[in-house]
Amino acid sequence: MKKILILFSHPKFESSRANAVLIDHIKDKEGVTFHDLYEQYPDFHIDVPAEKALLQQHDVIIWHHPLYWYSCPPLMKQWIDMVLEFNWAYGPKGKALHSKICLNVITAGGTRDLYCSDGTNSFSVNEFLRPFEQTANLCGMTFYPPFAVMGTHRLPDDSLKKHAVQYSALIDLLQQDINLGEIKGCSFLNDIPHLKTE
């Protein structure tokens, strides 16, 4: 069974309705390490050796964060800056993360249809996530499409709950290794056949 590390970054978790439900469904699952970065490093002073050790103990790395200004919250960028060191994560001797799986789990206020060339946000979610995709690529990790909970501003409680159940099912799938062929074709892990709800 693959071990999963959820790197959660939210500067104001206590007032996030969506994340409260999502995280409630996955944080105590077996084989899952839930790592709350803003709680662990309130002063942005990241313990790099500890973070590296944690990465090496896991097979799947999930960046779980809200989409702020089309990107991640600052502490997560700080984490990328500090932890993914030259000659450890990348560079000629940097092979520490090779063949691990990496993906984003995001929450966004806007709905999915706003994220396209005709929508207010002009680009797709996948396009906005390119920097993370390339970061994973440079570190030799396999980057999966994101699992995204969109339109959280207007999402009713029952739909939110469905997303959370889906998230939990996704974790189960990742632990058992998903069939890569199915993933390649879709832009969101929400849409893969295993996770389709009715």
Add this chain to the structure above:
Amino acid sequence: MTGSILFQAIVFLAGAIICVSIAKRLGLSSVLGYLLAGVMIGPFVLGYIGEDGQDILHFAEFGVVVMLFLIGLEIEPKNFWKMRKTILGMGGIQVAGTMLLSYVFFVFLGFEWKVSLVISMAVALSSTAIALQTTKEKGLMDTTFGTSSFSILLFQDIIVIFMLGAIPLLSNNKNGTVSENQTDHASLIDTLPLGLQTLAIILSVVLIIVAGKYLIVPMLRKVANTGVRELLIAAAFLIVFGISFLMEYVGLSPALGAFLGGVVLSNSEFKHELESTLEPFKNLLLGLFFMAVGASINFLVIAESPLTIGGILIAIVIIKAIVLFVTGHIFKLKLDQKILLTFSLAQIGEFAFVLLSFAFNLNILDQEQMDMMLVITALTMTLTPIIGIINERIILPKVGTKESIKRPMDHIAKSHKIILVGFGHFGNTVGRFLRSHGVEATILDQDSNRVDFLRKMGFEVYYGDATRIDLLEAAGIADAKILICAIDNPNVTKQVTKLVKSKYPHVELMIRAKNRYDAYELLNMGIENIYRESLETSLTLAKDVLSKMGFRKYTLNRQVQKFIKYDEDILRRLATEPKDDKNYIFKARQELEQQEKFLNEDFERGIVEYDKHWDSEAIRQTLMKNQD
């Protein structure tokens, strides 16, 4: 032999110790233990206490006064005002209902109407001493039941004044005044016309309120400044005695006056100090009172007409119970609360002794009637704890709402979850920040001048010495989640820490330490959360110095964070070392040298090695090497 005060004291104390500890071991209320002790040492069993039982009863009623003073201390005036509806409503219904039913009952039994009226007055009153003591012992004061029973008892304390005023009007003496030889209740008020009586009552209440603020509190401050602890005990008693005297002088109930005095002082910083000072005395005096009640049960009277007495006793308890249950129902109490209320107030109270003997002296009651009613009163008081046990063990578990009893009432001041000890510069900042997040700590401080000043600034600060466990208990340590120790003096800090850690291990301790040497000792005492007061400030200063010398601020920020981490690590490692002095000094020096070396290295390498973040130098070098 039996006349000697020493011997009597021995009898009472031994009786109390033996019976109460047996009662407690059996899981019974201490009230029952005291009552049984009284019966045992009374004239009908062992006979150690004879006729003087009544005198002791009179003296011991002072326990009730002290108790009401303490209860007043826990109720702030604004909360008291909020309770006015419950006091008048529940109290009014209970007293009126009980009087009416028992009046009808006694008239039906063939008693004269005046006799029936006096008896029904006595019957309407419940025992503050028993009911409140039991409620407090079970920790139910903050429940709906607790406030309801308290409201009713308070109303009774007030109404008894009017009863005492009304009884002379029933007297066969045409002029309606107390006959010459009865000096018990001959007070100032009886000699005044009605209008002036009311005026005197209002004046004395105002006097207590004004004196509380402008006389008692300044006096307590002066006393506290002397630093002589027994003076504070003396001052506490002076307050209670003074109020009682004033009240008796104008003809009010001393208990009511003491309650009022308590309410006035409940806003003062001496609240907890007064509480912890008077608490043990109150308990002893109440114990004495219960024993005196037990000793005064006249078994001869019972033996003469057991059926009559038994019948009346049961009828009275049933009447009181029905009225209480209905009162609880009208005020929408939950079932379990109603049952608790019904059983805890179904007895006749200590005021009955006063009313009955007063009426006897006015020739309204004859000897036989009075003896009978006194016996019934004492018996109902004895029965209360027994009924309480039946209720608690058999009835309540069936009703099955034990948990809802614990739900706190919002209008009785409750203890906060956090206790902050020491409110100097350090504790003050802690308190302000907590407060800005809506977290109010119960604050204790030793400096009465500072307490005074801070209270003017709107903080809830109490005066007291936190090395006394009773004071911490009064501040609510038993329910506290966290105790913050922000005391300046390291020795006091250690005393408080040791005390709380041994007596209340569930309370999380967060401790201010002066320096690393105090921190070592605290760590070795097993304290996890230690805050060295100068560490971060000095580093901030150093950081600013370096910044002025041209170092970049963000890099310095990160260096400071690293320094603190190193230092904490070293601190913890050193704390576990055995306290062999020589070794300790050597070790400390070694570790400190190492720390200096670490930092030196950091600067020499320009935060390279593992801290090469946002620094492209290493990448550049590697790339250059590959080109070669």
